[in-house]
Amino acid sequence: MTKSLHPGTGSAGRVDYKSIVEPYAGDMARVEDAIRAHFHSNVALIPNISGYLMGSGGKRIRPLLLIISSRLCGYAGDMQIDLSVVVEYVHAATLLHDDVVDGSNLRRGAESANARYGNQASVLVGDFLFAKSLELMAGGGDMRIVETVARATRNLAEGEVLQLVNTCNAGTTEEIYLDTVYRKTGALIQACLEIGAILGKADEERIAALGVFGRNIGMAFQLMDDALDYTAVEEQWGKPVGADFQEGKVTLPLIRAYIVANAEERAFIERSMESEDTTAEDLARAISIMEKYGAMEGSIATARKYCDDAKASLAGFSPSPHLDALRSLADYIIERQV
Amino acid sequence: MTKSLHPGTGSAGRVDYKSIVEPYAGDMARVEDAIRAHFHSNVALIPNISGYLMGSGGKRIRPLLLIISSRLCGYAGDMQIDLSVVVEYVHAATLLHDDVVDGSNLRRGAESANARYGNQASVLVGDFLFAKSLELMAGGGDMRIVETVARATRNLAEGEVLQLVNTCNAGTTEEIYLDTVYRKTGALIQACLEIGAILGKADEERIAALGVFGRNIGMAFQLMDDALDYTAVEEQWGKPVGADFQEGKVTLPLIRAYIVANAEERAFIERSMESEDTTAEDLARAISIMEKYGAMEGSIATARKYCDDAKASLAGFSPSPHLDALRSLADYIIERQV
Numbered sequence: 214m215t216k217s218l219h220p221g222t223g224s225a226g227r228v229d230y231k232s233i234v235e236p237y238a239g240d241m242a243r244v245e246d247a248i249r250a251h252f253h254s255n256v257a258l259i260p261n262i263s264g265y266l267m268g269s270g271g272k273r274i275r276p277l278l279l280i281i282s283s284r285l286c287g288y289a290g291d292m293q294i295d296l297s298v299v300v301e302y303v304h305a306a307t308l309l310h311d312d313v314v315d316g317s318n319l320r321r322g323a324e325s326a327n328a329r330y331g332n333q334a335s336v337l338v339g340d341f342l343f344a345k346s347l348e349l350m351a352g353g354g355d356m357r358i359v360e361t362v363a364r365a366t367r368n369l370a371e372g373e374v375l376q377l378v379n380t381c382n383a384g385t386t387e388e389i390y391l392d393t394v395y396r397k398t399g400a401l402i403q404a405c406l407e408i409g410a411i412l413g414k415a416d417e418e419r420i421a422a423l424g425v426f427g428r429n430i431g432m433a434f435q436l437m438d439d440a441l442d443y444t445a446v447e448e449q450w451g452k453p454v455g456a457d458f459q460e461g462k463v464t465l466p467l468i469r470a471y472i473v474a475n476a477e478e479r480a481f482i483e484r485s486m487e488s489e490d491t492t493a494e495d496l497a498r499a500i501s502i503m504e505k506y507g508a509m510e511g512s513i514a515t516a517r518k519y520c521d522d523a524k525a526s527l528a529g530f531s532p533s534p535h536l537d538a539l540r541s542l543a544d545y546i547i548e549r550q551v
Numbered sequence: 552m553t554k555s556l557h558p559g560t561g562s563a564g565r566v567d568y569k570s571i572v573e574p575y576a577g578d579m580a581r582v583e584d585a586i587r588a589h590f591h592s593n594v595a596l597i598p599n600i601s602g603y604l605m606g607s608g609g610k611r612i613r614p615l616l617l618i619i620s621s622r623l624c625g626y627a628g629d630m631q632i633d634l635s636v637v638v639e640y641v642h643a644a645t646l647l648h649d650d651v652v653d654g655s656n657l658r659r660g661a662e663s664a665n666a667r668y669g670n671q672a673s674v675l676v677g678d679f680l681f682a683k684s685l686e687l688m689a690g691g692g693d694m695r696i697v698e699t700v701a702r703a704t705r706n707l708a709e710g711e712v713l714q715l716v717n718t719c720n721a722g723t724t725e726e727i728y729l730d731t732v733y734r735k736t737g738a739l740i741q742a743c744l745e746i747g748a749i750l751g752k753a754d755e756e757r758i759a760a761l762g763v764f765g766r767n768i769g770m771a772f773q774l775m776d777d778a779l780d781y782t783a784v785e786e787q788w789g790k791p792v793g794a795d796f797q798e799g800k801v802t803l804p805l806i807r808a809y810i811v812a813n814a815e816e817r818a819f820i821e822r823s824m825e826s827e828d829t830t831a832e833d834l835a836r837a838i839s840i841m842e843k844y845g846a847m848e849g850s851i852a853t854a855r856k857y858c859d860d861a862k863a864s865l866a867g868f869s870p871s872p873h874l875d876a877l878r879s880l881a882d883y884i885i886e887r888q889v
Contacts, residue, residue, distance in 0.1 A: 256709045258716055310678060314671040333652040333715055336674055340648060341708035343681055347701040356692055363685040370679035371594045377671055378596055 228545040230272065233538055237280050244276045244297040251298050251345060258330070262338040266305055266326050274434075275300045278542070279405040282423050285535035286413020293412060295349050299362060300405050302346040307369050309339035314377060315460060358408055365404035372396025381461035383471050383479070383486045390468055394435045395428065402431035422526045426539065429523035434546045436516035439464035440509050441549075443500055455496040461486045465515065467499070469508040478502050513547075520547050566883040568610065571876055575618050582614045582635040589636050589683060596668070600676040604643055604664050612772075613638045616880070617743040620761050623873035624751020631750060633687050637700060638743050640684040645707050647677035652715060653798060696746055703742035710734025719799040721809050721817070721824045728806055732773045733766065740769035760864045764877065767861035772884045774854035777802035778847050779887075781838055793834040799824045803853065805837070807846040816840050851885075858885050 234241060252263035276297030283293045312325045313332045327335040343366070350359050375393040379385045406427035410420040442457045443466060457464050463486060471482050485491050485499060503509055520543045530536050572579060590601035614635030621631045650663045651670045665673040681704070688697050713731040717723045744765035748758040780795045781804060795802050801824060809820050823829050823837060841847055858881045868874050 254709055256712045256716070258712050259709065307678075310674050314674055332670075334712070336648050336652055337708055337711045337715060339678075340645075340681075341705065341712065343678070344701060344705035344708045347685060347697070348705055351694060351698040351701045354694055356689060356694060356697075359685070359694075359697060360689040363682060363689045367679065367682035367686055370675055370682045371592055371597065373675045374594045374596050374672070374679065377675060378594070 228541050228548055230545055230549075233541050233545065234277060236534065236538070237277060237284075240280045240293065240297075241273065241277065243294045244273065244280075244301070247294050247298045248301055251295075251302075251349060252342070254341065258334060259338055259341050262309075262326055262330050262334055263305070263342065265329065266309065266338075267301075273297075273301065274542075275304055275402060275405045278402060278427060278539075279409045281535050281538050281542075282406045282409025282427075283412045284409075285423075285530065285533065285539070286410045286415040286419065288409070288413035290412065292353055292355075293409065295353060296358065296408055296412070299346040299349050300401060300408070302342040302349075303362065303366055303369070304401060306339040306342040306346075307373070309335045309342070311373065313339075314373065355411065357411055361404050361407050361411065365400045368396040368400035372398075372400070376462075379463060381463070381486045383463060383467070383483045385463045385468060387465070387468050387472075390463070390465060391432070394432055398435040399428040399431035402434070403427035418529070422529060425526040426523045426543075429519045429526065430543050430546055433516040433519035433523065433543070436465055436512055436519065437546060437549065440466060440512045440516070443503065444509060455500075458485065458496055458499055459491055461488075465512040466503045466508040469511050470503045470506045473506050474502060517547055520544070566879050566886055568883055568887075571879050571883065572615060574872065574876070575615060575622075578618045578631065578635075579611065579615065581632050582611065582618075582639070585632050585636045586639060589633075589640075589687060590680070592679065596672060597676055597679050600647075600664055600668050600672055601643070601680065603667065604647065604676075605639075611635075611639065612880075613642055613740060613743045616740060616765065616877075617747045619873050619876050619880075620744045620747025620765075621750045622747075623761075623868065623871065623877070624748045624753040624757065626747070626751035628750065630691055630693075631747065633691060634696065634746055634750070637684040637687050638739060638746070640680040640687075641700065641704055641707070642739060644677040644680040644684075645711070647673045647680070649711065651677075652711065693749065695749055699742050699745050699749065703738045706734040706738035710736075710738070714800075717801060719801070719824045721801060721805070721821045723801045723806060725803070725806050725810075728801070728803060729770070732770055736773040737766040737769035740772070741765035756867070760867060763864040764861045764881075767857045767864065768881050768884055771854040771857035771861065771881070774803055774850055774857065775884060775887065778804060778850045778854070781841065782847060793838075796823065796834055796837055797829055799826075803850040804841045804846040807849050808841045808844045811844050812840060855885055858882070 248267050249264070252260055252267070254260060279297050279300060280293050309326055312327045313335050316327075326338070330338075346362070350362060372393050372395070375389065375396065379389060379393070403424045404427070406423040407420055410423045415423070439457065442464065443455060445454055453459070456462075458467070467482065467486075471479060474482065481495075481498065482502070485495050488495075523543050524540055527536060527539060586605050587602070590598055590605070592598060617635050617638060618631050647664055650665045651673050664676070668676075684700070688700060710731050710733070713727065714735065717727060717731070741762045742765070744761040745758055748761045753761070777795065780802065781793060783792055791797070794800075796805070805820065805824075809817060812820065819833075819836065820840070823833050826833075861881045862878055865874060865877060
């Protein structure tokens, strides 16, 4: 049962995403409109693909974080709308290129854009969304924000290359893996929080603290994703359970298991990561190895640690509904099932 | 005989690229160093691919134009170096993605980056170069320049999509084709000239006039390229003569011939554009049809017209060696054989 469809029905302590969004629903609706307005182009294919990609769901967690951060820092202007579009376009462009590089056919349970429109169009529309986000930022006129997005975008590209280089390598170290996760997920979420704080003219200490919060919940989000890839219920998850395993994506549970596994198990993991087509039996065996060594629980514990660090970084802020919203989002990331 | 190897040996009036570059050789050498310095990354594959791509030649015509424009407008600072890197990175990123989209195996006579390192790495390193150019611009601190590059980058992406949509379509109109050429080539060269003028704090009229110069020589450059693709000497050209034809790329000579060809010739052109593998005989027949209708000469005449318009846009500037350099570059674009 997905929580967002049945708010309030979860067990005690469960966090409901919808109720976190609710106080920001006005801004979030404006962001949706702006996302659609800005991908207009005289070149017909561009709005089609952008519309397909942007219309296919997604929680818009980056815009939400940017908006909450700006409110927490007392910002009362309008720039959070277009800057939310900027971070969402950068994110969408990365998804488009990521799916091309991975050869993925599914994205959030639906046909991926590259499966539907082809790799060529996906590469080029990704470029368009990058360029458009740059144009929107330039229009906003704050060079510090341009710098913040530029750094995140460079980290995203480096993270993608790191992932490509380490695909199928069962011996990927935890250090390299966590660096990849930071670049691919942590850096842009960090930027969202920093942008909100910059808009609100927060002092350097607060900008940094919110950035640390963003980086850490970004890490937690991806590590939970890694665990859910093996443990989720397929109808909710929107892609085949074990997709990372089948694509030779070495993630934290597998890294943790591999390092302590016996020779036979290691050989099996290596073979599976290098193989083009693993079977359902292979996946079941991999899961049983990971369970044997508590690798899934270990990964979730690490995600929880990042979440705790995230919340600790907010210690200097006075109580407010916005602060509560950030804390609830951190909890949601750990408790979500989809 | 290539002119750059034998300066001064050309027939009367021939323009030598090397002698145009010569007064700017100091800046151009600094640009080369900066190109190499800025693609440093902790992610090992990135400098490899960037170095391969950037080291494989190219005339650096965009940096040269940016530098000349800045000097013409009296700029005496240092920002032209990093901004030259910005436009060259944007250009290189586009080449990387372009080669992936086209499935090209050759670039400037050597193996293309995607052929050597794979499409996946080419997509991601292109993204890195885009991101890095954004970081460099943000460091420069001039929002008008960010806007200028953003607009050009968006046009580049739109031009690529337009080209993709019209590949293999023999009925592409001249209007759509010229719009594609503007976006793919004219817009970034226009931006180079404008950036130079913005650095030199030129007035709006001069910024616009230099922009028009850039746009028009960009158009002329591509239209000459289209003609040379059919008429060049292969050893100089660096790729197979007739490559556009074989890839189903509909360019101006073919558009001009198609519109006036008889029914049988049109059917042949349509078939050839849609075909996956055309023969040497097909290419010869296409060339003879284009010659019959003077389509190559017509394209070159149009290129010449763009060049004349470019030079006319400089009428308001006082005589100077920098002005002469721009005029010589316009002539070079028309007279070059490679």
